[in-house]
Amino acid sequence: MKPTIRDVAKMAGVSISTVSRVMNAPDTVVESKRSRVIEAIEELKYQPNAFARGLIYRKSFTLGLLIPDIENLYFAGVIRGMQDACIKLGYSLMICNTDRDKERTLSYMDTFHEKQVDGVVFASDILHPEYYEKLIGCRIPFVLVSSHSDEYEVASVEVDDEQAAYDAVKFLIELGHQEIGMIGFNHDNSVSGPPRMAGFVRALSESGLERNIGKIKYANHRFEHAYQATHELFTEYPELTAVFCVADEFAMGTISYLKDRNILVPGQVSVIGFDNLRMSGMFIPKLTTIAQPIYQLGYRAAEKLHELLTTxxxxxMKEKMEHKLIVRESSREK
Amino acid sequence: MKPTIRDVAKMAGVSISTVSRVMNAPDTVVESKRSRVIEAIEELKYQPNAFARGLIYRKSFTLGLLIPDIENLYFAGVIRGMQDACIKLGYSLMICNTDRDKERTLSYMDTFHEKQVDGVVFASDILHPEYYEKLIGCRIPFVLVSSHSDEYEVASVEVDDEQAAYDAVKFLIELGHQEIGMIGFNHDNSVSGPPRMAGFVRALSESGLERNIGKIKYANHRFEHAYQATHELFTEYPELTAVFCVADEFAMGTISYLKDRNILVPGQVSVIGFDNLRMSGMFIPKLTTIAQPIYQLGYRAAEKLHELLTTxxxxxMKEKMEHKLIVRESSREK
DNA sequence: CTTAAGTTAGAAAAGCTTTTCAAAGCGATT
DNA sequence: AATCGCTTTGAAAAGCTTTTCTAACTTAAG
Structure with a gap:
């Protein structure tokens, strides 16, 4: 059995109150006893029971993180940032992979409720009313990262998707491209799908390239789908000389498809991605992309949640972080 | 304040014992009261307090996972498998990213101890004596995944690294390659470094290619280092026509370097990787590699830990899972 | 030497649930 | 009608810690 405060007290020949004091207010107990207690603690490798403390403090010092897909490099970066912030702020982290499944997400929220997490960060997914109701019903404070809500008053951190997409497409236009397509997120299961498309449309309209507006195919978050979507896009619009992919993962799928079709990137077609994943600089060709401050997004989300919990x-409420165009090898002048 | 069992009892007009029974042994309470209680529970969205239950059961129904690098696709797969197993078995999962930092790892173990996780899975890192002592001292049951221990009696699940490496190199030899180099893991901070090198050596020796044995450079888990290591390898041994990389991440770094040097893969140099990451089939060229059952490794590790906890x-003790050669585009006959 | 002020330590309560034990209620059997 | 036995319920204890309150003890001052 794990030792309890009683065991320590007995070994040191003091009361349990004294042991507790040694741990929480050391200077209120005289040196002689204190050192005996410390000795006993080390001897027994005593660690106070988090259940008992939780019961008293009504806090778990644990945060929950709900992400759609842990095998997506994007989230790995978010997790890393959030975990570092958690270390700094004294929280543990419980990460749950939802697969964008409603049942599963709701069930994880129940788990969070039961385990009494102090708050949760909800990443990159649409805040459905059910989710909102559940979280509110459980009285769990939460913030959104890489997402936001128009319906509810919820704190969020993200990038300006519309502007970022605009910048990406504008860049392609400035390179001289006139025939530009897009591989986008499905609008019904993504938050950033609509604004990124809006940015695409705005950039085109501004340059009189409205004819391209319909040249969009949608994919489902993973490169395999982008591969397939690219096939459809180029079958329908073989004239394209540039493609805006709303994720680096998509850009890789797109380039992979073009390669299989012996279409040169950037020789014949320029491709620009979005995210700037860790891998993007090592893909062949290296990806031109819009960089998101992924790590900082995760870090900031945790800080924000902490702010919400303490104050x-x-x-x-709606915080935006800076994006940045990074030009590498997958794009070229027309 | 979150509702407690008292609030439910009051609302339903019964004692707290009855409420507890409704939740844990419903058929011991008469229908009339039971439905009143259930109604109250739903009305209040009551969820029993995990701290109080933990105190009684002396279990948290939470497992810990210690991984070296969450931004490595390999671990994402392991996590996914482990999380699915946890759902099946009724555990929550607490994932911690150690960065292979001793301080940090030890400190996470303290956290696990304090939060009373029921057990931990330790992934891919060397089980240093400090780690072992700490875990044993805290009386936390644990298993190793993608790792093993020669010094201690610890349960583990992994692939047969020596044999897998042998198979990879053997494959290159059968392709007709005679000048083969290797990008390996540093031996002092990896478990699979030595056996994979041993497999490399055995395959070479068996075919009278001992002259290649020293043609190894080491890298530190990430493709950037492999990129650099490849530079050193080819500067020293420009005659190489094939490279065995002990990780797909390395293979990508290696190919990226060769591409920058205008060396064709697989035209001039064949590269074989190890792991079969989700991305490996989409890299350009698609990677020939030794597939590990990554998801299953994680899944099995959780099951094994559960076995240890319950029985x-x-x-x-030392479980091996099957690896498999997958031939794609990064290798070619000499 | 006595009293006041201050320091240090222990007893007990609170936090929430599960479970044991005892009691009450009820029907059936003799 | 009384007793037996079963079902159902409530009270109380246990699980471990922190904290409040009180008591005891020390030291200094009068």
Whole structure:
């Protein structure tokens, strides 16, 4: 059995109150006893029971993170940032992979409720009313990362998707491309799908390239789908000389498809991605992309949640972080 | 404040014992009261407090996972498998990213101890004596995944690294390659470094290619280092026509370097990887590699830990899973 | 030497649930 | 009608810690 505070007290010949004090307010107990207690603690490798403490403090010092797909490099970066922030702030982290499955997401929220996490970060997925109701019903504070809500008043951190997409497409246009297609997220299961498409449309309209607006195919978050979508896109619009992919994962799928069709990138077609994953600089060709501050997004989300937990509110509700165009090898002048 | 069992009892007009029974042994309470209680539970969205239950059961129904690098696709797969197993078995999962840092790892173990995780899975890292002592001292049961221990009696699941490496190199030899190099893991911070090198050496020796044995450079788990290591390897041994990389991540770094040097893969140099990451089939060229059953490794590790937790022991201590050669585009006959 | 002030330590309660034990209620059997 | 036995319920204890309250003890001052 794990040792309890009683065992320590007995070994040190003091009461349990004294042991507790040694751990929480050391200077209120005289040196002689204190050192005896410390000795006993080390001897027994005593660690206070988190259940008992949780019961008293009504806090678990644990945060929950709900992400759609842990095998997506994007989230790996978010997790890393969030975990570092958690270390700094004294929280543990419980990560759950939802696969964008409603049942599963809701069930994880129940788990969080039961385990009494202090708060949760909800990443990159649509905040469905059911989710919102559940979280509110369980009285669990939460913030959104790489997502936001128009319906509800919820704190969020993300990039300006519309502007970022605009910048990407604008870049292709400035390179001289006139025939531009897009591989986008399905609108019904993504938050950033619509604004990124809006950015695409705005950039085209601004340059009189409206004829391209319909040249979009949608894919489902993974490169295999982007591969397939690219096939459809180029079958329908073989004239394309540039493609805006709303994720680096898509850009890789797109390039992979073009390669299989012996279409040169960037020789014949330029491709620009979005995210700037860790791998993007090592893909062949190296990806031109819009960089998101992925790590910082995760870090900031945890900080924001902490702010919400300690002060009960948040200084800025909808926070935007900077994106940046990174030009590498997958794009070229027309 | 979150509702407690008292609130439910009051609302339903019964004692707390009855409420507890409704949740844990419903058929011991008469229908009339039971339905009143259930109604109250739903009305209040009551969820029993995990701290109080933990105190009684002395179990948290939470497992810990210690991984070296969450941004490595390999671990994402392991996590996914383990999480699915956890759902099946009724555990929550606490994932911690160690960065292979001793301090950090030890500190996470303290956290696990304090949070009373029921057991931990330790992934892919060397089980240093400090780690072993700490875990044993805290009385936390654990199993190893993609790792093993020669010093201690610890349950583990992994692939046969020596044989797998042998198969990879043998494949290159059968393709007719005579000048073969290797990009390996540093031996002092990896478990699979030595056996994979041993497989390399055995395959070479068996075919009278001992002259290649020293043609090895080491890298530190990420493709950037493999890129650099490849530079050193080819500067020293420009005659190489094939490279065995002990990880797909390395293979990508190696190919990326060769591409930058205008060396064709597989035209001039064949590259074989190890792992078969989700991305490996989409890299350009698609990677020839040794597939590990990554998801199953994670899944099995959780099952094994569960076995250890429930029965106190494990049927087979050192479990091996099957690897498989997957031939794609990065290799070619000499 | 006595009293006041201050320091240190222990007893007990609170936090929430599960479970054991005892009691009450009820029907059936003799 | 009384007793037996079964079902159902409530009270109380246990699980471990922190914290409050009280008591005891020390030291200094008068």
């Amino acid at each position: 009960g509110k948040v200084a800025v | 106190g022991k494990v049927a087979v």
